[in-house]
Amino acid sequence: MSRYRIAVIPGDGIGVEVTAPTVDLLEHLADRAGFEIAFDHFDWSCARYQETGAMMPPDGLDQIRDHDAILLGAVGWPGVPDHVSLWGLLIPIRRRFQQYVNLRPISVMPGLPGPLRDPGEVDFVVVRENVEGEYSEIGGRFSTGTAQEMAVQEAVFTRAGVTRIVDYAFDLATTRRGHVTSATKSNGIVHTMPFWDEIVRERAERQPSVSWRQEHIDALAAKLVLDPSSFDVIVGSNLFGDILSDLAAAVAGSIGIAPSANLDPERDFPSMFEPVHGSAPDIAGKGIANPIGALWSASMMLDHLGEKRSGDALLAAIRATLADGDVRTPDLGGTATTRELAAAVQEAISL
Template identity: 75%
Template sequence: MTTYRIAVIPGDGIGNEVIPPALKALDALGRRGGFSLAYDEFDWSCARYEATGAMMPPDGLDHIAGHDAILLGAVGSPGVPDHVSLWGLLIPIRRGFRQYVNLRPVKVVPGLPSPLRLSSPVDLVVVRENVEGEYSEIGGRLNRGFPEEMAVQEAVFTRAGVTRVVDYAFELARTRGGHVTSATKSNGIVHTMPFWDEVVRERAARFPGVGWRQEHIDALAAKLVLRPGDFDVIVGSNLFGDVLSDLAAAIAGGIGVAPAANLNPERRFPSMFEPVHGSAPDIAGKGVANPLGSLWSAAMMLDHLGEAEASAALRHAIEAVLAEGSVRTPDLGGTASTTEFADAVVAALPSPAPAARSNARSDQ
């Protein structure tokens, strides 16, 4: 029996409430599918920062480098500035483990209606460059507190960085609808965006079976709201991908139910999977957080581990519970608790098929 070693970081707020249901579903799938998962839990969080002055220990990455994957709950606390929690935990993991693809699937499913009046199905993926771009560490502040105070932030786009994330997007499109949309702003950002466009054009030539176009980010945001069904794979820089992925998630019902994967496609380092809803301190401890994002992130983790059948089973169970409609958390207009929703998903898992399961690997 294959055993996967998973680093579990519940984090802060509702992260501690949505991770246990995900582990319960994973264990149930393992029993059905003939594999198991071993969990190592880490207390890295804002609570740890307030107690020790650090989100994680200095050698934190060494503790989890040998794991098969990382499952994260949420990070953030009203008492800790966001840039402290982000740069103290998430960004070191993403950059230290070369997780240069942030993958954000967006799908409108029955029982989770979009706030928009849709004329066609929505099933798209945002591929966000995850380690460079506008979120570089280069820059600084000068003349603090004086009238001439200034701040400088440098965007960094490397040929290697743009190439690998664009190639990933085109490879992904080959397995989906066969079309890539590149987010740009080369009519206003004079150096980095024309460079991005040039690399996209060069790489697109290597994928003759995949259609593509580029869209300026402002027009793309409008079209994503007006005609989200027109999109298949959207690839963007760190900043553009960040904004577009949350916008697309809202179209599908809200960022509270959205999953994400931070991938090292070469698998030299572990990849990290997380819901994107944040720590939600206003509802933390009440037992009403929606675990859907955590469950869907767990399904993405299974796909990455090569357990494609288990991943599909979990996604189908989620969709079945949403379509049936009687079990809903308060954010979806219901009264179910976190545990009740998760238990309904586990109960909806299908019995294992008699045929041998596939070990084919996929990052979809």
């Protein structure tokens, strides 16, 4: 019997509310499918920061280093600056554990119309470089408080980092419809983006069966809205991938249902799975948060762990529940609670 140990970090706000039923549903799936799953819960959050001055303890990463995966709810709360919460928890996990692939599947779910009149069949994935690029620590503030004050932020693109994310995207395309779109801005960013483009061209030669093109990020953002069904795999830098994946989730109908995976493809470290939505302080505590993003992220976690049958069953149950339309949270036009929607998904699971 397969056994898995999962680190659970509910985080802040609705992260706590969507994580609890996700854990319950995973336990249900494990019982049905015949594998064992154990959860270790960690209170790392903005609430912890406000009490102790740190999002997690100094040895926090060592505490979760040997887990099979990490399930994260959401991070962020009023009174704690975003750069403090992210650089105190999420980004250290991604970087220490070499989770260099941020994977975000985008799909228009049945029965859940998006904002576009005729989006076509939307089914693509954004592959975002997750540990370098524009989100570096190099830079600083100078002459603070004077008329000459300035801020410098350096982007870092390495051959190793760009190569491995591009290879991942092309390899993924061979399992899908065989097309990659590379997000760039080499007509305006004179060093890093031409470097990115050169490596994309080099690595594309490894996969002659995969067609590809590059698109400037501004034009690509427009095409995502005008013709989202034309995309298969989109690969982008840390910043471009971050922006495109949130835009794409909105095109698909709701950022509340969007999942993500932070992957270490080499599996030297645990990978982390989280819904794309934030902590939503405006509805926190009301019990009406949409759990679909967390549940879909759990489906991705099961796939990563090798429990694909269970992952597929969970995703199929999500699709069936949304298609039925009887049980929906307020953001989807219904009146159901978080727990009621999660329970409906669990009821729809067929194994």
